[in-house]
Amino acid sequence: MGKNEILEQALHLKANDRFLLIEELLKSLDNPDENINKIWEEEANKRVDSYKKGNLETVTEKDFFDYEY
Numbered sequence: 618m619g620k621n622e623i624l625e626q627a628l629h630l631k632a633n634d635r636f637l638l639i640e641e642l643l644k645s646l647d648n649p650d651e652n653i654n655k656i657w658e659e660e661a662n663k664r665v666d667s668y669k670k671g672n673l674e675t676v677t678e679k680d681f682f683d684y685e686y
Contacts, residue, residue, distance in 0.1 A: 627638055667673045676684075 627635060
């Protein structure tokens, strides 16, 4: 069965069933790369450490949201 036939059948499903199908298809695309996750974990830890040591310039929440980009 080709993609067009699958799509045609899927379009005849009830809305809730189409939603569940889409959800499962999207989940199947989410294959995390453990190497990238490790790199981001290390970067996040560096940033937290820098913050705790006072090595980062910070702004208040108000200043952040008031800033005109």
